[in-house]
Amino acid sequence: MNITPLTRKFFEQPTLKVAEDLLGKLFVFNNFKGIIIETEAYIGIDDPACHAARGRTPRTEIMFGNAGHSYVYLIYGMYHCLNFVTEAVGFPAGVLIRSIQIIEPESILLDGPGKLCKHLGITRQHTGLDIINLPNFFVADIERKFEISTTPRIGIKQGVDKLWRFVAHDRVNFSK
DNA sequence: ACCCCGATCGTA
DNA sequence: ACGATCGGGGTT
Numbered sequence: 001m002n003i004t005p006l007t008r009k010f011f012e013q014p015t016l017k018v019a020e021d022l023l024g025k026l027f028v029f030n031n032f033k034g035i036i037i038e039t040e041a042y043i044g045i046d047d048p049a050c051h052a053a054r055g056r057t058p059r060t061e062i063m064f065g066n067a068g069h070s071y072v073y074l075i076y077g078m079y080h081c082l083n084f085v086t087e088a089v090g091f092p093a094g095v096l097i098r099s100i101q102i103i104e105p106e107s108i109l110l111d112g113p114g115k116l117c118k119h120l121g122i123t124r125q126h127t128g129l130d131i132i133n134l135p136n137f138f139v140a141d142i143e144r145k146f147e148i149s150t151t152p153r154i155g156i157k158q159g160v161d162k163l164w165r166f167v168a169h170d171r172v173n174f175s176k
Numbered sequence: 177a178c179c180c181c182g183a184t185c186g187t188a
Numbered sequence: 189a190c191g192a193t194c195g196g197g198g199t200t
Contacts, residue, residue, distance in 0.1 A: 040183070049183065051196095059196060077193030079184050096183055114184045155183055 004141045008132050011067035015041040015086040015093040016164065022084070023148060023168040026140040027100050029120050035144070035174045038099035038111070040153045041164040042083070044092060048158035052092030062128050063092035070137070072117070072127040079114030080123050084131065084139075098154070098165075101174035109175070146170045 003026065011018055019041040027034045042050040051060045051073070062071045063085055071083040071094050083094040100116055102108040110116040117123070131138050150163040168174070 042183070051183080054197070057197070073183085074195060076182060076184050077195070081183060083183085098183085112184070118185095153183070157182090 005132070005138045006068075006141060008066070008068045011084060011086050011132075012088060013086070015043045015095060018084070018086045019095045019164065020148060020166045022095055022097070022139065023166055024142070024144040024146055026142045027097070028136065028138050028140065029122070030136050031105060032102060032120055033104040034100040034102040034110070035142075036097060036099075036139070036168070037101050037109075037174060038097075038165070038167045040096040040098060040166070041086075042094055042096060043087075043164070047162075049153060049156040050092065050159075056092075060092060063094055064090060066130075068130060068132040070126055070129045070131055072122060072124050074124060075114065080117035081113040082117055082122050082126075099167075103175060107175040144170070146174075 019039040022036050022039050025036050027036050045053050047053060052063050056064055062069055066089055067086050069085045071085055072080055075081055082097045085094045087093045096113060098113050099111045102110060110119050129137055146168045149167050151165045152160045152163060153165045
């Protein structure tokens with residue numbers, strides 16, 4: 001497999017493009033490898049579902065920073081959610097990683113952001129990491145064919161009108 | 177200091 | 189349909 005890690009430029013692109021293009025990419029975290037299956041875009045202070053909609057706060061500071069960094073937060077007091085920061089410095093946006101088909105060390109579909117972080121052991125300790133430069137935490141370009149569907153984002157009450165959720169559908173099987 | 181509630185998930 | 193569980197952020 002030809003592993004080419006994604007560059008900072010990739011994450012600096014418009015968030016909708018990054019969210020869609022992250023589908024089918026190879027995700028690497030410590031000893032885990034998998035294919036990104038489902039993402040959502042959260043874009044700027046005008047997106048009411050985005051954490052940055054209420055402005056710059058200690059928690060969302062990372063979203064205002066350099067693209068290609070991780071943003072991990074605690075939700076419902078018990079689950080963590082993993083995002084990658086996108087776009088230019090000063091513009092708060094990111095992509096939520098909702099589902100990954102793990103292929104190593106075993107084949108498991110982690111469908112849901114909370115389940116995903118729990119299984120991989122991702123917590124708030126992993127926020128603010130620069131995934132462009134880390135050997136054990138990055139996303140890489142691989143070749144794969146699939147179709148994409150677009151839907152409203154899950155679990156939000158505002159911004160439901162936007163079709164900012166992206167799901168990959170493999171003709172064969174992502175677990176292979 | 178206090179209160180509300182959330183980018184979820186498993187159980188019923 | 190609902191409860192678990194707690195930090196963030198707004199309000200007093």
